[in-house]
Each structure stands twice: as C-alpha cells, then as structure tokens.
Amino acid sequence: MRSKISNSFLLLILALLFSACSIQESAISGDRRAYGYSWDQEKQIGKDADKQIQQQYGIYDNEDLQAYVDNIGQEMLTISHFQREDTPDEYEGTDFYFRVLDSPVVNAFALPGGYIYVTRGLLSHLDNEAQLSVVLGHEIGHVIARHASQRAFEQQMGQLALIGGAIGGELLGLPGGDILGIGSQAAQLLFLSYSRDDERESDRLGVEYASMQHYKAAEGAQFFVSLERMSKQSGQSIPDWQSTHPDPAERATSIPELAEEWRAKGYEQTIENTDQYMDKLDNMIYGENPREGFTRNGNFYHPDMKFQFPYPNGWQVVNQRSLVAVVNEDQDAISIMTLDGESAGAQASVNEFLNQEGITTLGKSNAQSNGLNAFRAEATGQAEDGTQLKFYLYAIEYDGSIYRFLNYTTAEKYGTYASRFDEITGGFSKLTDGEVLNIQxxxxxxxxxxxxxxxxxxxxxxxxxxxxxxxxxxxxxxxxxxxxxxxxxxxxxxxxxx
Structure with a gap:
C-alpha cells in the first residue's frame, strides 16, 4: 500500500513538473532543455510587464536619445544567436524593444521576450558607445539565454520538492496551478534573481556581440569599475561569494580577457564613438527631477501637479511615478498616495477600496482639506500572515483629479500613528510658492x-x-x-x- 502511494505521488509530481515547464531548444547551445515557460508565453509575459514598467518608471522624454539606444540595440541583434543560420525556428523574427527609463538609478535590466531597459542614470555613467554596446549585449544575452525562464523552472522544481517533503508520502489533492503560482507569471519573472553563472554567461554574450560589431569591448570593464566605486562609496560592497552577481572587480578583469579572445579570433575592435555618445548626453536630466516631486523642510512638493503635503519627522518619502509613499523608521506604518483616474469623486474613490472582499468599514464621512472637498473612512482587514490591520482612507478632489491616501498599520499600533496619518492627509494643499513652482x-x-x-x-x-x-x-x-x-x-x- 505504501509503495502504491509513493508511486502515485511520483506520478503526480511528474505530471505537475511537465505541465509547468516547456522543453525547447536553446538558441545558445542548440541543446534541448527545460524552461519555466514556452517562448510564446515569455513574449506575452514580457509584453504585459512592459506596460507596468513604463507606467512605474516612465520613458525619458527624448526621442533622439531613445532612437539612438534602440539603433545600437537592433544592431547588436543582427549578429546575435537569434539571427544566425542555426537559429531555432521559434526564435526567428522576434521583435526586441529598447527603452530609456526616466530614472536616476544606475540600472539596466531585461524582461523575457525581448524587452530591454536602461535608465538615464546608467547612461550618464557610461563614457562611449562601446560601453553601451556591452551593456545592451549583456541584457540581450539574458533574454536569448532565457535566464528568467530557467530560474522560473528551477523555482518550480524547488516548490515541488518542498511539497513532496511536506506531505510525508501521503497523497493529497493538491491543485498544481495554485501551488506553482502560474497565475502570476509576470510577477514571478520580474523578481527572480539571476545566478552568478547567468551573469557570467551574459557578460560573455555581451562581449561577443560587441566584438562582432567591432566595438572596443574591453571598454565595458570601465563601467564595472564605476559600479565598484559606487558600492564602496555607499558602504554596500558585497563579496562575490555572498551575492548572486559576480563582484564588479571580477567583471572588470574578465571583460578585457573575453574581448582579447575575440580579437584573437580575428574581430578587430576599434569603435568607441565617444563624440557621438557625448553629443546624445548633452542636456540630459541628471539625478532626481524635482519637477516630479521632491522633499524639503518636512514637506513633499510636486511642482508639475501643483500640490504639497507634510510628512512626520524621521519618516522616509519614496517618490515613484505611480505613487508617493511615506514610511516610518520602524517600517510598521505607511501612507501611500495614488492618483485615482477612474472614480467620479472622493467618496467613490474611498468606497472603491472599502468594497473589497475582506475589508470591514468602521465609519466614514465627508471632510475638508484646506478648502478642498475630501472624504475619509476607517476600516480593518487582515494581512496574508493573519496580522490584523487598520486602515485610514482619505481622498481629496483637486484640480480635476482624485488623490487617495491609503494609510495603515497594525490594529494594535493604530492609536500610535493615527495622528501622523492626519498630519499627512490634512496637510494636503495647493502649491503656491513661486520658487518651488518654477524649480528646474x-x-x-x-x-x-x-x-x-x-x-x-x-x-x-x-x-x-x-x-x-x-x-x-x-x-x-x-x-x-x-x-x-x-x-x-x-x-x-x-x-x-x-
């Protein structure tokens, strides 16, 4: 009987495993291997998540710069593993999209299916087109090697192994889709971490693609030297054995070595295009853009949208394109302001939240905020881990828009932070200071x-x-x-x- 249960359980595990993965040919090696998703699924996941990324960070408003980055990226693709004689059929004709995000953070990343992003913060830290080619080649490498899908498959296998250990040999009715989180594919792939081997493979591919286009690929090392200096300056230097990424110093050494291997194969590497690159950077916004929100003397100001509100001393402001959050030092209380573009008024905006399943309304009423119509409510709910939460909702009608604050903490600490939530929401007002309104x-x-x-x-x-x-x-x-x-x-x- 125990043997029959074990065999049945093994069959279940195998069924879940193969229904949750795709066996396809690798464009890099030509070998068949298991991925978390089919290539068609990856393209759809990337397309869906791309909309979220654009909404979250925004595209930098410079068509010339956008076209410049896209042209280099498309050029790198022409010699990639997706456009070679032995490229598997399913990858041929895949469209790639290269976007410059309006963020001061020094970063570049890729989504499955052909979506590549670099920030203006990263572009400001590069010195020439050769360095940019290595960065773009690296991100193209992540997509072509399907690293995110590989990590998704490994994560799914890990979840199945945990399930097997947890049920102790007893056959239970476990719905595979729920266990594996198949319904949240985009979220899974956005937050999966690449392994050090993934990063090293993408470094190799980035140098390969740049070298084949005759860029001076060794220049890419200088960017990793900068990353190492930035890490040391912020006090966040992490030894390579403790990180999922190779240490920047290691990469600064390996990239010139990889470039030399391609030079020895006959690929001259002479192109830097420093003049062209610097011309594209001239007049680019540097650092945080205060017109999209900044803090000063305990107030958050948004010159473009002409509003302001105070925040408590010691609390941290997180300003993103889609929201502004204010978090206390202990990170057990938060106020999140979002722009509600769908509700007809402040009351409708608050009710939209209150009408969610699991939310219990304690009370609600009309309010006024510095002459602006508002609506407020208190409610309770439960976090996924069972913690009881208490919410303070506050929506304000201003300049044809609805600004909604979602304030919450644990139910037991609500009395401690209620006055702070009032301070933030009640202080929302029209921005009239000419100096702040005209800041550039x-x-x-x-x-x-x-x-x-x-x-x-x-x-x-x-x-x-x-x-x-x-x-x-x-x-x-x-x-x-x-x-x-x-x-x-x-x-x-x-x-x-x-």
Missing part, C-alpha cells in the same frame, strides 16, 4: 576640456546650490576618473548645470 532639474553639460588640470579643478563652485545633493566624488565616478586625475585638453567632461 539639473542637466548635464557635456564639454571638452579647454585646458589641462585635475578633474576637481573643472567642477562647478556652486554644487551646494543645486536642487539635488551631489558630491565631487559622485561626479568623478560618473566621469570614470579620480578627483586628482590629470585631465588633458580635449577630454570630454560631464558636469552638472542649472
């Missing part, structure tokens, strides 16, 4: 040095007057030089300018 972002002024001197000698003397915090070391890292490094005549410099 810092932009990069890209120039060639007209004299010799240390890099520090070229820095503006008014850094402290800029609307963002920037240090001389920040600028040295962005320019891939040291503060005391000698700059020759004609060297390109990226400097902040009001």
């Amino acid at each position: 972002p810092v932009r990069l002024q890209v120039v060639q040095a007209g004299r010799s001197g240390t890099f520090e000698s070229f820095l503006p003397t008014n850094l402290e007057t800029l609307p963002i915090t920037v240090s001389p070391e920040d600028l040295a890292i962005m320019n891939q030089v040291e503060l005391d490094e000698q700059i020759n005549v004609g060297t390109w410099l990226k400097l902040p300018s009001k």
Whole structure:
C-alpha cells in the first residue's frame, strides 16, 4: 500500500513538473532543455510587464536619445544567436524593444521576450558607445539565454520538492496551478534573481556581440569599475561569494580577457564613438527631477501637479511615478498616495477600496482639506500572515483629479500613528510658492576640456546650490576618473548645470 502511494505521488509530481515547464531548444547551445515557460508565453509575459514598467518608471522624454539606444540595440541583434543560420525556428523574427527609463538609478535590466531597459542614470555613467554596446549585449544575452525562464523552472522544481517533503508520502489533492503560482507569471519573472553563472554567461554574450560589431569591448570593464566605486562609496560592497552577481572587480578583469579572445579570433575592435555618445548626453536630466516631486523642510512638493503635503519627522518619502509613499523608521506604518483616474469623486474613490472582499468599514464621512472637498473612512482587514490591520482612507478632489491616501498599520499600533496619518492627509494643499513652482532639474553639460588640470579643478563652485545633493566624488565616478586625475585638453567632461 505504501509503495502504491509513493508511486502515485511520483506520478503526480511528474505530471505537475511537465505541465509547468516547456522543453525547447536553446538558441545558445542548440541543446534541448527545460524552461519555466514556452517562448510564446515569455513574449506575452514580457509584453504585459512592459506596460507596468513604463507606467512605474516612465520613458525619458527624448526621442533622439531613445532612437539612438534602440539603433545600437537592433544592431547588436543582427549578429546575435537569434539571427544566425542555426537559429531555432521559434526564435526567428522576434521583435526586441529598447527603452530609456526616466530614472536616476544606475540600472539596466531585461524582461523575457525581448524587452530591454536602461535608465538615464546608467547612461550618464557610461563614457562611449562601446560601453553601451556591452551593456545592451549583456541584457540581450539574458533574454536569448532565457535566464528568467530557467530560474522560473528551477523555482518550480524547488516548490515541488518542498511539497513532496511536506506531505510525508501521503497523497493529497493538491491543485498544481495554485501551488506553482502560474497565475502570476509576470510577477514571478520580474523578481527572480539571476545566478552568478547567468551573469557570467551574459557578460560573455555581451562581449561577443560587441566584438562582432567591432566595438572596443574591453571598454565595458570601465563601467564595472564605476559600479565598484559606487558600492564602496555607499558602504554596500558585497563579496562575490555572498551575492548572486559576480563582484564588479571580477567583471572588470574578465571583460578585457573575453574581448582579447575575440580579437584573437580575428574581430578587430576599434569603435568607441565617444563624440557621438557625448553629443546624445548633452542636456540630459541628471539625478532626481524635482519637477516630479521632491522633499524639503518636512514637506513633499510636486511642482508639475501643483500640490504639497507634510510628512512626520524621521519618516522616509519614496517618490515613484505611480505613487508617493511615506514610511516610518520602524517600517510598521505607511501612507501611500495614488492618483485615482477612474472614480467620479472622493467618496467613490474611498468606497472603491472599502468594497473589497475582506475589508470591514468602521465609519466614514465627508471632510475638508484646506478648502478642498475630501472624504475619509476607517476600516480593518487582515494581512496574508493573519496580522490584523487598520486602515485610514482619505481622498481629496483637486484640480480635476482624485488623490487617495491609503494609510495603515497594525490594529494594535493604530492609536500610535493615527495622528501622523492626519498630519499627512490634512496637510494636503495647493502649491503656491513661486520658487518651488518654477524649480528646474539639473542637466548635464557635456564639454571638452579647454585646458589641462585635475578633474576637481573643472567642477562647478556652486554644487551646494543645486536642487539635488551631489558630491565631487559622485561626479568623478560618473566621469570614470579620480578627483586628482590629470585631465588633458580635449577630454570630454560631464558636469552638472542649472
């Protein structure tokens, strides 16, 4: 009897495993292997998630720069494993999309199915087109190698192994779709971490693609030197054996070695295109854009949308394109403001939240916020782990839009933070300060040095007057030089300018 149960359980595990994976040929190796999703599924997942990424971060408003990055990316694709004589049929004709996100964070990433993103923050830290080609080639490599889908398959296998250990040999009615979370494919792939081997493979592919297009691929190492300096500056340096990513110093060494291997195969690597690249960076926004929201003296200001509200001392503001969150130091209380574009008014906006399953309304009423019509309510609910939560909803009608604050903490701590929630929501008002309304972002002024001197000698003397915090070391890292490094005549410099 026990043997029959074990065999039945094995069959169940195998059925779940093969229904939750796809066996397809790798475009890199040509071998058949298991992926978490079929290639068609990956393309659809990427398409769906791309909309969320654009909404969350926004696309940088510069068509010329967008086209420039896309052209280089499309050029890299022409020699990739998706456009070769032995490319498997299912990959041929796949469209790739390259987008510049309006974010100061130094980052590049890829979604399954052909969606590649670089931030303006990353672009500001590159020095030439050759470096950009390696970065784009690296992200293309993640997509072509289907790393996210590989990690999804491994995660699914891990979940199945856990299930097998948990039921102790007894055959239970377990719905595979629910266990594996198949319904949240996009979320799964967005938050899966690549392994160090994945990153190393993408480094190899990035250098391969850049070298085959005759870019000076060894230049890509300089970006990882910058990453290492940024990590040390922030005090967040992580040894490579503790991270899912190879250490930046390791990659700064390996990339020139990989480039040399391709040079030895006959691929000349002479293209840097520094002048062209610097021309595209000139006048690009640098750092946080204050017009999209900034903090000063305990207030959050949004010049473009002409509103402001206070936040408690010691609380942290997280400003994103789709929301503004204010979190306390202990991270057990939060206020989240979003723009409700669907409700007809403040009351309808609050009711939309209250009408959700699992929410119990305690009370609600009309309100006023600095002369603006508002509606508020209190409610309770339960977190996934069973924790009892208490909510304070507050929606405000302003300038033809509905601004809704969702404030909550645990039920037992609500009395501690209720006054803080009132302080935030009750302080929402029209922004009238002319200086704040007219604030402008810092932009990069890209120039060639007209004299010799240390890099520090070229820095503006008014850094402290800029609307963002920037240090001389920040600028040295962005320019891939040291503060005391000698700059020759004609060297390109990226400097902040009001």
